[in-house]
Amino acid sequence: MPELPEVETVRQGLRQLVLNKKIRNVRVLYPKIINGDTDIFIETVEGLTIKEIGRRGKYLIFNFNEGTSLVSHLRMEGKYFVRQTGDEIEKHTHIIFEFTDGKQLRYNDVRKFGRMELVRTDKVNDLKGIKKLGPEPTETDFDLENFTNKLKNKNKMIKPALLDQTLVAGLGNIYADEVLWMSKINPETPARHLEKKEISILRNAIIAELAKAVKAGGTTIRSYTNAFENSGEFQFELNAYGKTGEPCSRCGTLIKKIVVAQRGTHYCPNCQKVE
DNA sequence: TTAGCTGTTCAGCT
DNA sequence: GAGCTGAACAGCTA
Numbered sequence: 323m324p325e326l327p328e329v330e331t332v333r334q335g336l337r338q339l340v341l342n343k344k345i346r347n348v349r350v351l352y353p354k355i356i357n358g359d360t361d362i363f364i365e366t367v368e369g370l371t372i373k374e375i376g377r378r379g380k381y382l383i384f385n386f387n388e389g390t391s392l393v394s395h396l397r398m399e400g401k402y403f404v405r406q407t408g409d410e411i412e413k414h415t416h417i418i419f420e421f422t423d424g425k426q427l428r429y430n431d432v433r434k435f436g437r438m439e440l441v442r443t444d445k446v447n448d449l450k451g452i453k454k455l456g457p458e459p460t461e462t463d464f465d466l467e468n469f470t471n472k473l474k475n476k477n478k479m480i481k482p483a484l485l486d487q488t489l490v491a492g493l494g495n496i497y498a499d500e501v502l503w504m505s506k507i508n509p510e511t512p513a514r515h516l517e518k519k520e521i522s523i524l525r526n527a528i529i530a531e532l533a534k535a536v537k538a539g540g541t542t543i544r545s546y547t548n549a550f551e552n553s554g555e556f557q558f559e560l561n562a563y564g565k566t567g568e569p570c571s572r573c574g575t576l577i578k579k580i581v582v583a584q585r586g587t588h589y590c591p592n593c594q595k596v597e
Numbered sequence: 598t599t600a601g602c603t604g605t606t607c608a609g610c611t
Numbered sequence: 612g613a614g615c616t617g618a619a620c621a622g623c624t625a
Contacts, residue, residue, distance in 0.1 A: 325604065354619090380605080397605045399621090414621085433620045435605065451606075478614070487606090494604055543604060563604095584616075586603080 324396040326380055326459065326492025327535035328554065332402060333377045335549030336427075339404045343421040344371040352416035355429065357439035366390060366440055367419070379455045379491030383446060391443040394429075395451065400436030402549055403428045455491040459528045464490055470521050476513035480524075482583035483513040490528060496541055496563045499588045501527045503562035508594045509580075509587045515597060534559070562588040 324332070348367050353360040370386035377383060384392040394400075403412075405426045411418070417429040417438070429436070441449060456472075457463040469489060476483045483489060484498045493501070502509050504527040507520055516524070535541060540554030543564065547553055557564075561571050565588055566579040575592035 328604085395605080397619095398603075431620095432622070433603090435619065435621095437606090476613090482614090485605090496604060541604085583614095 324380055324400070325494035325497050325535075325541075326377075326532055327497075327538075327556065328540035328548075329377055329380050329382055329396065329492075330536050331540040331548045331554065332396070333375050333382055336382075336402060337375050339549055340372055340421070340425075340427050341375065342371060342373070343423060343425065343427075345369065346420050346422045348420070349418040350416070351411075351418070352434060354434065355416045355431065355436060355438060357437055363440055367392070378446075378452055379458070379487060380494070381452055385443055389443045391441055391446050392438055393441055393446060393449055393452065394438040395436060396431070397433070397435035397437070399433050400429065400431040401547060403430055403551065404549065455487050456489045457491065459490050459492055459532050461529055464525060464529060466522060466525050469525055470518065473513045473516055473521060478513055479509065479582060480507060480511045480513045480516065481509035481585070481587055484528075485583075485585070492532060493528065495585050495587075496543065496560070497528075497531060497535065499563045500560060501531050503589060503594065504531060506593050508596045509582050509589050511597055562590065564588065 345367055348364045350356060350360050350364060356363050370388060370390060372384055373387055374385040376385060380395060382394040405428055407420055407424050407426055412430060414432045415428050415430045419427040446452060472489050481498055481502065484493050501524065505520065505524040507524060535556040538554060538556035538559065539548060541556040542553035543557060562577060565577040568577055570577055570590040570593060573590065573592050575590050577588055578591050579586060579588050581587065
């Protein structure tokens with residue numbers, strides 16, 4: 323499920339549901355979700371209170387009191403639900419945080435790809451995955467000149483370059499296809515061949531598209547729901563992803579699906595011509 | 598039924 | 612260091 327807009331939507335929902343709740347105990351049903359020692363994880367988290375929930379790229383960051391943080395990545399299908407203690411434990415529930423008020427925060431992940439790790443709050447930015455992240459895709463953080471320079475030194479095609487999180491944080495397969503369609507750039511274009519003007523258009527499309535998707539509550543393709551278990555609405559605004567064989571909304575040419583760097587890639591062969 | 602697909606990241610290799 | 616490949620896992624679809 324989760325690219326930046328979905329993670330952000332989850333974050334906003336969780337803030338409303340679990341902020342300032344104190345954890346009474348933790349149950350780990352599938353230890354591989356946790357990076358590091360499970361016993362230490364449980365011991366450390368019990369008794370802590372969730373003071374704030376942040377996000378960096380696609381990473382959710384729970385900040386507790388006592389300078390402890392939990393960094394959580396949902397990968398493909400991770401979800402958080404809130405339940406009452408005693409409610410039936412659904413299939414694919416792997417971690418349960420029980421609060422002192424009788425509510426529970428449950429981590430559910432069909433494919434078990436998600437990971438979470440405890441770290442000192444002042445060390446969050448040193449985590450391997452977070453350390454390498456590029457800027458957040460916002461007008462203030464995402465600098466055009468810096469983006470341009472990095473693209474110039476990339477030997478990859480533009481699509482996998484956008485996915486690798488170091489140029490800009492938060493894009494996944496869906497939004498990468500969408501922003502390239504918006505920018506009329508062919509996904510197989512070598513990143514270093516992009517012209518100045520194209521790069522500027524691409525940057526603006528990334529900022530605008532992700533902001534729009536956050537506003538719509540994210541995209542629900544298969545299974546994504548937010549913390550309230552609602553679907554997102556942005557799938558109704560997609561123009562390329564999943565539109566294989568449908569007419570391009572700009573020119574009517576049928577959207578084509580190819581594989582680029584092992585990822586399904588959707589584009590308009592007419593609007594997004596090879597340079 | 599079986600094979601192939603799926604929204605992510607990382608290790609291990611060249 | 613950078614780029615490519617396959618692996619982690621389960622369920623859905625053709």
